[in-house]
Amino acid sequence: MAKKTKTTSNATLPERANRTTIVDVARCAGVHWSTVSRGLNPEKRHLISPEMIERVETCAKQLGYRANAMASALRTQRSRTVGVIVSNLGDPVHPPIVRAIEDRFAEIGYVTIVGNTDNHPGRQAALIERFIQQGVEGLIVATFERNDPGIAVCVEANIPVVAVFRDPESEFVPSVRIDDAKAMELAVHHLAERGHRKIAHIGGPQNVSTGYHRYRGFRRACKALANQGVEPSAVFGEAFTVEEGQFACERLLADHNDITAIVAGNDMLAVGCLRFLRSKGIDCPNAISVVGMNDMLFMEDIAPALTTVRTPTADLGTQASCILVSMIQGLPISNDRILLKPELMVRDSVTSVDAQQSTKRRRPAK
Numbered sequence: 001m002a003k004k005t006k007t008t009s010n011a012t013l014p015e016r017a018n019r020t021t022i023v024d025v026a027r028c029a030g031v032h033w034s035t036v037s038r039g040l041n042p043e044k045r046h047l048i049s050p051e052m053i054e055r056v057e058t059c060a061k062q063l064g065y066r067a068n069a070m071a072s073a074l075r076t077q078r079s080r081t082v083g084v085i086v087s088n089l090g091d092p093v094h095p096p097i098v099r100a101i102e103d104r105f106a107e108i109g110y111v112t113i114v115g116n117t118d119n120h121p122g123r124q125a126a127l128i129e130r131f132i133q134q135g136v137e138g139l140i141v142a143t144f145e146r147n148d149p150g151i152a153v154c155v156e157a158n159i160p161v162v163a164v165f166r167d168p169e170s171e172f173v174p175s176v177r178i179d180d181a182k183a184m185e186l187a188v189h190h191l192a193e194r195g196h197r198k199i200a201h202i203g204g205p206q207n208v209s210t211g212y213h214r215y216r217g218f219r220r221a222c223k224a225l226a227n228q229g230v231e232p233s234a235v236f237g238e239a240f241t242v243e244e245g246q247f248a249c250e251r252l253l254a255d256h257n258d259i260t261a262i263v264a265g266n267d268m269l270a271v272g273c274l275r276f277l278r279s280k281g282i283d284c285p286n287a288i289s290v291v292g293m294n295d296m297l298f299m300e301d302i303a304p305a306l307t308t309v310r311t312p313t314a315d316l317g318t319q320a321s322c323i324l325v326s327m328i329q330g331l332p333i334s335n336d337r338i339l340l341k342p343e344l345m346v347r348d349s350v351t352s353v354d355a356q357q358s359t360k361r362r363r364p365a366k
Helices: 022-029 033-039 050-063 069-076 094-106 121-133 150-156 180-193 209-224 242-255 267-279 313-328 355-359
Strands: 081-086 111-116 139-141 161-164 175-178 198-203 231-236 261-264 289-294 307-310 337-340 343-345
Touching (some): 022 033, 033 050, 081 121, 121 139, 121 150, 175 180, 180 343, 209 231, 242 261, 313 337
Parallel strands (some): 081 139, 161 175, 175 337, 198 261
8 A cells, every 4th residue: 555645735835936136137137236226216216327227127027026115114214105194085175185195205206104083183193103103204294283282293203294284383394285264265255246244154173274264264354344244153163074064054044044145164064054054945045155165076066066265185285295305305495384375166156145135035944
């Protein structure tokens, strides 16, 4: 009887191939390994000819070479990663910002890691700590509150950080945001030009710069128009959400039944207003006009198409990235407080006020 040979499950597995190294690529291309390193590094490839770059890339592809990121980080003390923190990736305002950041850093061979806080300060603090521990070379944060305690953590860790969309109002953190106050001024003046005098603001949280500066821009515009009879009122939501817009609109109309227009702190709050008005049979814009803020995706496709103030979200991401690149590279920053210009997008949710329309206004039953 033939003796059986014992086999293990490992005998059926293919033998793992040896890892291709930068030296292997250099031999294939017929150059020194340092030339390969330059050819595969977006920051240094300008030092060699385009023909050499093509030869190196072809050999690397043929051999299946992949750079050892961990070894490179240990050698250079650079991870070639940056962290981005946003409040909610489901909010249409954030993806264009993140995409612009990713595109800019990809140009210099960096990877972008994105974290989501769900507007929870504890999650923001945990993400900052985690990113620092992972060795990111810089942070772009869209969730900072005014005078945020997370800034001290970044300063102590000596990590470059840039605020985008929101401004923590700290001397240690450059910021890129839209001129929120000017945006609300545009909205209020547009309504006043259309005959509105009883104008309300549904604002967002005042502990963040977006809510704070938008409300102050609203007040400033109404004060400037007081001699024309503009009378302001305001309520605030606890978050920039559709649900908070509904609740705030209900409270607003319970106390101010004579308003003819609402300037919302962002588009989500505005959509919440529209939802509440519709539920009560109040026509927008013929009974109450509504203006939003940010010009999020699909705002021109809802009914009525929302008049809103556009935020140049991609530009926010690009400019924040350029500042962080300069900080990482140790270059001077010409402007650490960038304000981008808002743009009013006139659509169907605002109409002019006249005596005939005023007599047709409908209000929710008490």
